Amino acid sequence: MTQNTPLPPCHSVTARTAPRVLSAAQLKAMGVPAGRAVEQCGAGGPWQQPLPGVFVLHPGPLSGPERLRSALLYAGRPPASGRRAAPSRAADPAYGEAMLTGLAALSLYGFAAAPPVASVERVDVLVPRVRRLRSAGYARLLRTAELPRPERVDGLPVAPVARALADAVAGLGDAVAVRRLLTEAVRGGHCEPAVLVGELNRAKVLGRPQVVHAVDTLLAEGRAMAEERLYDMVRAHGLKEPLWNVDLRLPGGPHLGGVDAYWPDEAVAVELDTRAPRHSRLEGGRRQEEHEAEWSAYAARREHLERLGVTVVHLTPKKLRDAREQQATVVRTALMAAADREPAAYVMILPR
Incomplete structure (x- = not known):
C-alpha cells in the first residue's frame, strides 16, 4: 500500500470530520494504524507530520492554531511506557499537563505587543520536569517543577498571563519588546504588577538590564x-x-x-x-x-x-x-x- 492509496470510506469520513491535527494515538483510536498514517505523509501525500507522532491531515503550510495544537499534542503525548505519572486535575485528555506559554500564549491572550500566532517562530510549551521528551522542530519544551493551573483560551490550555510573560521575557533580549509586553500587561489589566514581579523573580530575570527599568515603570503604573x-x-x-x-x-x-x-x-x-x-x-x-x-x-x-x-x-x-x-x-x-x-x-x- 502506498501513500496514494485512498483510505477506506470510514477513514475518509473520519479525516473530513475530525480535527485537522491529530496525534498518532488519536488516529489509532479512529482505526488508522501508525504505519498507515506515516504512509499518507510521503512525497505528494495528503498528510504531513510536522512533529514526531503528530499528523496534519492536509498538505501545505500549517495555520497558527494548527502549530499550537500540534506542539501541545507533541508535548502532551504519554511517555514511552504509555502511562502518565499521576496527572493533576487540570490535565487534558489530549495534551496531558502540557500548556502553552511565552509569546504564543500572549498572542492567544490578545497582546498587541506579541507577534500573531502564525508568526511565532518557537511555540513554548510548559511540561512537568520529570518528562524526558526533547524539544523538536518549532515546539520548545520548558520543564518546571511546579506547573501553574492553566487557563483555557480558544479551547487550548494556556499558562496564566504572568507566567507566560516571565517565560517570554526570559527568551527576549530586546529591551523595547520587553517594556511593551510588561506595560501592556499592566495597562490592559491582564495581571497585577506584584504578581508579575513574583513570576519574573521565579524566572531569575529581574536583574537583566532590559527588565530593571521596565519593572520600575510598571510598578509605578500599577x-x-x-x-x-x-x-x-x-x-x-x-x-x-x-x-x-x-x-x-x-x-x-x-x-x-x-x-x-x-x-x-x-x-x-x-x-x-x-x-x-x-x-x-x-x-x-x-x-x-x-x-x-x-x-x-x-x-x-x-x-x-x-x-x-x-x-x-x-x-x-x-x-x-x-x-x-x-x-x-x-x-x-x-x-x-x-x-x-x-x-x-x-x-x-x-x-x-
Missing part, C-alpha cells in the same frame, strides 16, 4: 491604577470622602508614614499594598534584604498607628479589582466602628 480604583470605590459606594494621599505625624514627634486615604474624624486610614508578595524570593542578596526591610518597616509603621488608635485598612490592587464591593464594606465597617472605640491620639495631617 500604583496609579490602584489609586484610581480606590477613588472609584469610595465614590461608587457612597463612602464619606477622605483626605487623599497624606502624611501622618505626631505633634513635635516622629513621622508616622504616608497613607493613601485618611478619615480624621474616624481615625481610619487606607493603605494600598503594591509591593512584591511577602514571601517572594527576590533576585540578589541586596535586593532581598531591601525587600525584607521594606516589609519590616511597613509592619512596624502599621503597629505604631494602631497603638495610637488609628485603624489601618490594608487593601491590595487585586482585591480592589476583583472584589470592590467587599472592600468597600470593609472600609465602611471600620468607619462605623469608630464610634465604639476609644478616641485616637491627635495626629498632624500633612500633604504627601
